[in-house]
Every structure is written in C-alpha cells, then in structure tokens.
Amino acid sequence: MTEYEAIIGLETHIQLNTETKIFCGCKADSWDDAPNTNICPVCSGLPGSLPAPNRAVVEKAVRLAHAMNADIQTESYFDRKNYFYPDLPKGYQITQYDKSIARGGHMDVPMPDGSTRRVGIHKLHMEEDAGKTRNEKGRRLIDFNRCGVPLIEMVTGPDIRSADEAAEYLIRLRQLLRWLDISEADMEKAHLRADANVSIRVKGETVFNTKTEIKNVNSIEGVRAAVEKEIARQIQAYESGEKIEAWTLDWDENTQTLRKMRSKETEADYRYFKEPDLLAVHLDEEWLSGLLADFPELPLARRLRFIEQYGLPEYDANILTSERSLSDYFEAAVAAYGGDAKRVSNWMMNDVLKLLNERGLEAGALKLTAEGLADIIKLVDANTVNTPTGKSLIEKAHDSGKTPQEIVESEGLAQVSDDSAIRDIARQVIAANPDNVEKYRGGKDSLIGWFVGQVMRESGGKADPNMTRAVLEELLKG
Amino acid sequence: MADEKITPELFAHLVELAALELGPEEGEYIRKQLNNQLKAIEELVQVPLDPTTLPASHGVPYTPAISAELREDLHNPFPHPEAILKGAPKTEDGHFVVPDIPHEDLK
Amino acid sequence: MTELCDLSAAELAARIRNGEARAVDALDSALARVAAVDGRPGTLDPGDLTADDQAKVHAFITLTVERARAQAEAVDKKLAQGEIPGPLAGVPFTVKDIFVVEGTPSTASSRMLANFVAPYTATPVARMEAAGAVMLGKVNLDEFTYGSSNESSAFQPHPRNPWDTSRVVGGSSGGSAAAVAAGEGALSLGTDTAGSIRQPAAFCGVVGVKPTYGRVSRYGLIAFGSSLDCPGPLARDVTDAALMLNAIAGPDARDATAVTVPVPDYTAGIEDGVKGLRIGLSPDFFKLTYYNHESSEMEERPLPDDILAAVMQAADKLSDAGARIVENVPMPHTRYGIPAYFVISRVEAASNLHRFDGVKYGYRTADKVDDLRAMYRKTRGEAFGPQPKLRILMGMYVSAAQYSEQYYQQALKVRSLIRGDFDSVFDASGEHKLDALLTPTTPTTAFPIGDVYGDSVLMQYADQLTVTADHAGIPGLSLPGGLDAGGLPIGIQLLGPDFSEASLFRIARTYERETETAAWRSARPKVLG
Numbered sequence A: 001m002t003e004y005e006a007i008i009g010l011e012t013h014i015q016l017n018t019e020t021k022i023f024c025g026c027k028a029d030s031w032d033d034a035p036n037t038n039i040c041p042v043c044s045g046l047p048g049s050l051p052a053p054n055r056a057v058v059e060k061a062v063r064l065a066h067a068m069n070a071d072i073q074t075e076s077y078f079d080r081k082n083y084f085y086p087d088l089p090k091g092y093q094i095t096q097y098d099k100s101i102a103r104g105g106h107m108d109v110p111m112p113d114g115s116t117r118r119v120g121i122h123k124l125h126m127e128e129d130a131g132k133t134r135n136e137k138g139r140r141l142i143d144f145n146r147c148g149v150p151l152i153e154m155v156t157g158p159d160i161r162s163a164d165e166a167a168e169y170l171i172r173l174r175q176l177l178r179w180l181d182i183s184e185a186d187m188e189k190a191h192l193r194a195d196a197n198v199s200i201r202v203k204g205e206t207v208f209n210t211k212t213e214i215k216n217v218n219s220i221e222g223v224r225a226a227v228e229k230e231i232a233r234q235i236q237a238y239e240s241g242e243k244i245e246a247w248t249l250d251w252d253e254n255t256q257t258l259r260k261m262r263s264k265e266t267e268a269d270y271r272y273f274k275e276p277d278l279l280a281v282h283l284d285e286e287w288l289s290g291l292l293a294d295f296p297e298l299p300l301a302r303r304l305r306f307i308e309q310y311g312l313p314e315y316d317a318n319i320l321t322s323e324r325s326l327s328d329y330f331e332a333a334v335a336a337y338g339g340d341a342k343r344v345s346n347w348m349m350n351d352v353l354k355l356l357n358e359r360g361l362e363a364g365a366l367k368l369t370a371e372g373l374a375d376i377i378k379l380v381d382a383n384t385v386n387t388p389t390g391k392s393l394i395e396k397a398h399d400s401g402k403t404p405q406e407i408v409e410s411e412g413l414a415q416v417s418d419d420s421a422i423r424d425i426a427r428q429v430i431a432a433n434p435d436n437v438e439k440y441r442g443g444k445d446s447l448i449g450w451f452v453g454q455v456m457r458e459s460g461g462k463a464d465p466n467m468t469r470a471v472l473e474e475l476l477k478g
Numbered sequence B: 001m002a003d004e005k006i007t008p009e010l011f012a013h014l015v016e017l018a019a020l021e022l023g024p025e026e027g028e029y030i031r032k033q034l035n036n037q038l039k040a041i042e043e044l045v046q047v048p049l050d051p052t053t054l055p056a057s058h059g060v061p062y063t064p065a066i067s068a069e070l071r072e073d074l075h076n077p078f079p080h081p082e083a084i085l086k087g088a089p090k091t092e093d094g095h096f097v098v099p100d101i102p103h104e105d106l107k
Numbered sequence C: 001m002t003e004l005c006d007l008s009a010a011e012l013a014a015r016i017r018n019g020e021a022r023a024v025d026a027l028d029s030a031l032a033r034v035a036a037v038d039g040r041p042g043t044l045d046p047g048d049l050t051a052d053d054q055a056k057v058h059a060f061i062t063l064t065v066e067r068a069r070a071q072a073e074a075v076d077k078k079l080a081q082g083e084i085p086g087p088l089a090g091v092p093f094t095v096k097d098i099f100v101v102e103g104t105p106s107t108a109s110s111r112m113l114a115n116f117v118a119p120y121t122a123t124p125v126a127r128m129e130a131a132g133a134v135m136l137g138k139v140n141l142d143e144f145t146y147g148s149s150n151e152s153s154a155f156q157p158h159p160r161n162p163w164d165t166s167r168v169v170g171g172s173s174g175g176s177a178a179a180v181a182a183g184e185g186a187l188s189l190g191t192d193t194a195g196s197i198r199q200p201a202a203f204c205g206v207v208g209v210k211p212t213y214g215r216v217s218r219y220g221l222i223a224f225g226s227s228l229d230c231p232g233p234l235a236r237d238v239t240d241a242a243l244m245l246n247a248i249a250g251p252d253a254r255d256a257t258a259v260t261v262p263v264p265d266y267t268a269g270i271e272d273g274v275k276g277l278r279i280g281l282s283p284d285f286f287k288l289t290y291y292n293h294e295s296s297e298m299e300e301r302p303l304p305d306d307i308l309a310a311v312m313q314a315a316d317k318l319s320d321a322g323a324r325i326v327e328n329v330p331m332p333h334t335r336y337g338i339p340a341y342f343v344i345s346r347v348e349a350a351s352n353l354h355r356f357d358g359v360k361y362g363y364r365t366a367d368k369v370d371d372l373r374a375m376y377r378k379t380r381g382e383a384f385g386p387q388p389k390l391r392i393l394m395g396m397y398v399s400a401a402q403y404s405e406q407y408y409q410q411a412l413k414v415r416s417l418i419r420g421d422f423d424s425v426f427d428a429s430g431e432h433k434l435d436a437l438l439t440p441t442t443p444t445t446a447f448p449i450g451d452v453y454g455d456s457v458l459m460q461y462a463d464q465l466t467v468t469a470d471h472a473g474i475p476g477l478s479l480p481g482g483l484d485a486g487g488l489p490i491g492i493q494l495l496g497p498d499f500s501e502a503s504l505f506r507i508a509r510t511y512e513r514e515t516e517t518a519a520w521r522s523a524r525p526k527v528l529g
C-alpha cells in the first residue's frame, strides 16, 4: 500500500492586543461595540486622512520576530496593497511587502510523541485589518469597527506534515503569543486566524503537488479536523486518478465539512508600492536593545529547563509552563520553599490550579504570593498545620489577602501538638463513649480511627493526627 | 497606429481593473491621451542610470533627526463617529450598505 | 481711500489689533469685493456662460459667510476684552477646496465629492483659524487638483484670470490665486504637487510658496501625489506669505511625514537683504522642452523673451543689492521632471482615488444596480471627470507588476537624480555653494482659456519649471517679476535647499523692495477697474 505524507503550511493573522489601532487612536478591541462606533476619519478612509503608526505595534512585532528566531530588520517599510473591496475603506491595505520587519525564522515545535518539528517562517509583517461585512437579503452590510486593527501576518514554510502537527504548532503559537503579551490569541474571537495550505505526496518524493487553501477555521480543533479531512480527500482523489486543483476551501464548523469557494476572477495584481504617507520604520540600536533587554525565557525553553533543573515529569513541566505567570509563580514558590520542587509542583497542580480554574484566574492574579504558598507547604511540613488545613489556607489567603501565618494566628489554626491538650480531649472522648471503649478493648481495633476523628473534631481540626493516635492508643489500653 | 502601447484591448482591461465605465468617445479620447503621455514617459527609459542610483520615495531625505516619533499607544476617540456614517450614500442599522456580490452556483 | 480688502494681511491685522478697524469690517469689505467681482460660484449644472460670467472671476465654490462672521465677531470680542488675538486676527482668507473643513462642503471640485460635508478639519486650516484668520470660503481648483488651468473643475464657471478674464488662472490652486489677486481675502491656502501654487501665483501676479515637503501637515488635504503634495500660502506680498507660513508650518502628530524641524519666525530677518548670498542662474531653466507628437521627439524651445528678461532684470536687482549671481549652473535632469512626474504622480493618484467607490461618502450612481462591481464602475464612471480617469488609468498601467520596474522604479530613480542636481549646487562645500536658484516660474504667461485644455501632455508641460522642486522636496517661491507685453503678470521663481524658506523670503522681499517704484508695480488686475 502506498504511503502518503501531507505538506502543510499555515498562514496566520495575529491580532495584537494593543490599546489602539495601528494607524489611529480608535480602540483596537471593539468586540462588544455597536457597528461603526469605533471609527474615525483615518480608519474609515475619509478623504484627507493620514495614518499615524502606533509604536506598540512595532514593539510587539519585534518581540514576536525575536521569539521566532527571525532576523529583525532595522529598516522596514509599509506598502500599499491596492484592491477594491467594501470592507477596505481606502481601497488599499497598508501592509509590508518586500521590506518587512523580519526575515526568516523558525519555531521548534515539540510533538506529543516526543519528536520535534522545526517549522520555518517565510513571512512575518505588520498590517492593518479590514472591516466586517455580512450579507442580508441581497445587500451587504458593512461595519468598519475592525478596520485598522493591528495584525501580524505570519506564514510558515511547507514544513508541517500532519493535521496533528498543524494543531500543535497553533497551540504552541497561541501559548507564545500570550506569554509575550502580544495577542489574546483567542481563535473564537478571531484574534488568531489560520488558513492552511495542504497538499499530499507519496512518501519519499520531494515534489510539491498542487495545494488547496482552507479558510475560515476558527478553532485549533477545527484546523485539525479540516486538515485531516482534506488530506483524506486528496489521497482518495489521487488514488482514483482525479486531478487535484488549486481550490480555496471553506470550513463549515457546524457540519464539519469543507466546501469549495468561488474561484478568484482573475490573477490579482495588487500593484504594491511603498506607502508614501509613512516613513521607514527605523529601529535604532537603543530602542531595539531596550525592547530585547528583558526578553523573557520562552515557554518551550522553560519547559525543558523545568524538566532538567527541577526533575519534573514532562507532564508537570508542560502544565506549569502553559502560561507565563503560572510558571513564574512556580519558580518563585520553589525558590522560597527551598526544598523538593516536585512537592511544590504537586501543590500547584492539585490545589493552586484548582482554585485558578474555579475562579477563572491566571496565577498572576492570585493574592496568595508564591512565598505565601511556600510558607503553607512549610507549615505543613513542620506539622504546624495539618494537610487539610494547609490546603484550605490557599483559598483563605487569596480571599482575604492576608498571609498564611496571619490566618493561622487569627483563626487559631495551628495544629495542637501539645501532648497534654490532646490528652485532655482524648480523656473526655473516652469518658463520653464507654460503649465504643468497650468494643475497642474487646478487639475491634478499627475503632481507633473513629476515636481519632472524634478528637480531631473536638479540637477544631487542629490536633496533630499522629500524636492523637498515639495518645489514644495509650489511654485506651487502659 | 502601430506604435500604440495601449491598444483598445489593453485599454479595456485597464478600465475594468480601475473599476471605471467609459463612453466610447470618452474612452477613445482618454486612450489617445494615454498613448501621447507614454511617449513623453519613454524619455525616462533613455536616462542613463548608475547602478548605485536608488529610487527616492520622497525627495527630502528623512533622517531620524527630522522624523517624528511614532504615536504612543493611547486611546483618543473621534468625538462624533456618527457624522462619518451620516455622509454615506446608504446606511441601515448603523451599517454602510452596498449591493451584494452576486453568487455563482458551485457544485 | 484704500479698501480694507486691498490691504496686506500684515497691515490689516495691525489695524484690527490697534482698533482702527474691526474684524467684521474686514469681513464685510472682502464680501463686498466678492459680490462685485466674483460672479456666480461654480456649480455642477452651470448652464450657458453669459457675457457677464465671462467678465467675472468665479474663484469660489462655497462662501462660508456664517462661519466667517462668527469667527470675525469672536476676534472683535476678544479684542474688546483686551485679549491678545492671534497674529492673523481678523484677516480673511480662502481655502482651496481640496482641504476638508468640518461642517463645510469639501468637493475637490469633483462631482464625486459634490455632496461631501467633512466631519473634521484639515490641520493647516485649523492652524489659520487658531491664528485668528477668518475663513471666507472654499475656492475652485482643477478636479482633484489635476490640471494647470482650472478648466477641468466639475464646478463651472471655472475661475478666470482677474488680469484678463479671457485667460486662465493657472492651476491647480487657481481659485486661490485669483481670489488673492482680486482682493477676495488677503491670503489663500493652496497646494503644490507639480507647481500648483507657484504657477497660478505667477499667472495671477501674486506670491505663492511651496514649502519644503513635510514642513506643513497634509492632514485633511485630499491627496493627489502623496509624496509630492505640499500645502502652502498664496498672498499678495512676500511678508504676508511669510506670516501665513508662520501660522501653518510645524509638526503634526496626525501626519507621519510632517518633519520635526523647528519653525523659525519667517518674518524675522526678512528685511535683512541679500548681501553675501549666492544666487544661481541655470541655463537648464531657460529652455523649454515639449514633446512633439508629429516627430515623436522632444523639442527644445527658447523661453519667451519677456520672461527671460524679467529673470535677468531680477538677477541684476539682486546683484545691485549685494547678492553674488552665479551663472551657468548645471541642472541637467530638469528636462526629466515632467516624464518622471507623469509616472510617480499617477501611481500615487490612482491609489489615492481607490477610496472613491460610492460606499462611504460622496457620489453613488442613481442607477439601480444589484451587483457591487457594477456599482463601483458606474459610480466612478459617472462621477470622475476625464482628468481623474486619465490619472487612474496611467497609474494602473505604469504600476502593473510587469511594467513597474521599467516605469515606476525608473521614475523614482530619476527623481533621485533630480534631487542630486539640487544637492550638488546647494552643497556648501561644492562648486556652486548656492543659497538659491533664480528661475522663471512658468514657460508662458497666462494662456487663453481653451488653448491648451484637452491636450493633457501640453498642459502637463506647463509645470516643467516648477515640478523638479516637488520631486526634490525642496522649497520654492514664485513672486511677481513684471508684466509681459500684453500686460499679463510674469512670475519669477526662487528655489532653495530643504527648510530654507526664511532665506527665500529674504531674497524675495529684497527684490520686492528693489522694485517698489517700478511702473509695473502700480498696475492692477483689470477686474478691479
């Protein structure tokens, strides 16, 4: 049986999470706004208006380019891409064409099977978004709120070999974008859009066959499913001798099917030329080095380091590096704790993440500091509080904003490990339950657990369970 | 004319690309003018160029010293966006409205 | 007694400031002059031209009387309250209708924008008003600035030359030049892309300044050639032009190409004379080049005698005043100015006109169309006149992927050579070390209406002596330099290095002073009787 491999390239459009649009002072994010309320003369293309480029867009592009191992160009230009479309108010899109802010680059994407795929970056440039249009009863309604929202277009080489790899790339890209605070990267809100170019070939061949382009996919799972479908379709077509044509395909999320889109009328000539309303983007040494000076460790590097430095299982390292503030929190907690990192990881994975998920928070928003978490673990280690009390301190510290020690003190939660105090309570419990004392002494050893529970309850959960047990055993012996 | 660069066929293509519609007389006048202009433009092709001559996007060389800083990322809303919509030939429900692009049926 | 509307802006502002006249008086005087000489304003459906029409100036498309009165009253009120008004307080000015002004029709003299009321105001207009100047209205131009005679305006009757109403005003800032010449506002805000301020200034006997590119913000200027367009002043004398440039120049956060170079006071030192300045004369500006359709050759013609004589006379006067005149300065790429401009400006114009599609503002075809593409074609076909269509189609052609290298990139390189000509003669350590070049502004004086219009190549060559400054970005100034044998104004031009406006003003003012008593100085436009 012939084996095939897929050749996949992804074209992504990344909406930057700046405050304002790329060329005007309108808000970048108008998700909840009524149509055409977040517009101005610039982004609605009024005669006479001119673009005023947003510094933050350049800075985010530089940071992304650096993260993608691309060559940052100290001089880059904006160009006009001319075409008529009702969502494009100026009749041209301001984009970067032949001298964009970055050249080359790659991302090494770890795959679930442990292998790594190096995905090359062919294009990385800044541009403005277009508006939204929708059809209604033979008319087209246009909203310009999204016009001028800053985008980075990033195109990979034909380096991806399966639907799963495509999904992994997008997962890692999304993680990176959030990590670097470049984009919210929410595909449902179109912060991250991905079109996939797909072709197949017989494994071992080096030719590139005709590819199709899949558009309008708005989730990573959608990309996985659509690419999978398209690979299967192409293999079937190939085997039945049909010609694969350069179609543009539309993904329908509801029916999970691909549909052929209308073919383009003519070969487009966008008549690109340098945007005369803008100057070269000049990245001087000082600006550039300032931007890259405090460049954070990236998630994949940190993941590896967590495995190596802390001896964490890959599973833990993956989760603890899924989001930047979580991984920062973990490291700070490990440093403050000073002991076994895996013990901190367990507390993070079981208890801290539980609270974050329940509350819909990121670690950065926790009022319990990483040092506070380390203190809790230490309190438990030192038997100052028992484990359930320790766990309850996480939520209490977050809700109150107090340190764990303050809570332990003010609520008197310190574990009772004073022999005489436990002895007193134990005596009372024994005196109040002659029946069970009788049964225990008659050989029903398992009742010791019940006695411990009673003492714990009477002590308000503060009694050291091990000491309680020992005291009870001694007293019950009679 | 044999040396016409912009033939009627090419002209029709340009008119289509430019989203224009011209009457026959107007079209012929414009086409003739374009061909005349092109003859003047041909002068350029004769200009001897040093390979080091770079294209000038602007005449004034924009050194960093005279160039404006990029805009800071601060929200500065336009005071009356509704006035923009008000100028539109056709609106509905806060939207600009245009005729649809007719669909082709696909199998 | 001189009417207020015939005073210079400087004199008028001084009188208003010291209480000799009120701003509303200045406004009324200008409005009275408009009523006397302007005739009916340009409209889309003018009907036949009457004999009376042919004797009038027709500078205006829109008079903004209410706005002007409110502004004038505000100036008077400020003065009454002892506040110090702006340097142009109470001075009436006009605005070429290529700038948007909030709440005012902003037409670009095109059917496409005939009904467009702008929701914002252009930076240079806002700066004039901030300086206390009073906007009288919007004046006519070639459609979208595409022309050198104003005949292409969709708003007819088009402006007619106040010196001889059978002749053109020049263009594209023709309404501006005509209004200033006729006393309909002391100042006007124009734009220059190939000579559109200087050429009509020359034809109408006024001062016109194309500042260095980026010196004045383009925000709110409906774009033609974005890398070339320069807003600038038209005025009756040099000092007024300097005062106006003071008001409008400077950086603007809304225009990324507006430079951060500090703005000097252009009136300071304007009387200091030219002693020690080096002023060049170039033979390349004393010959004219035309394309001969018959022979398919470029043809050289001499400059008309009257114009050459005016330039030489100016050189003599400046020499008498202490300037060093440097002759035989080579400017070898001057002749390529128009061919390169045919390419660069068209590429930019075609792109800039993309936005006029009937979707957002302005004209949309009245035909019932249910296909978007048909709506585009009909809208643009019906609302653009022949000049925009020509520019769009040429722009599409020379920037098409397969021709771009041959034409567009080549033109941009030729622009570098043109810039290089200026750089080398202005180079302080070069052979010529010029402070300025002295040239004629135009190949001819104002030509008769109908003589050139229709021949788009010949019309474009009307800008052959001005266009190289636009390519190079350098400042240029045209000022009256006498009258030709027919009594029509001749313009002489000064060109200087980047941001040398102050020294151009100084040279121009020196020439003005040296010729104060010349006979031609007392001549007045015929429409003023």
Ligand SMILES: [Zn+2]
Binding pocket: A021, A024, A025, A026, A038, A039, A040, A041, A042, A043, A044, A148
């Ligand atoms: Zn905006």
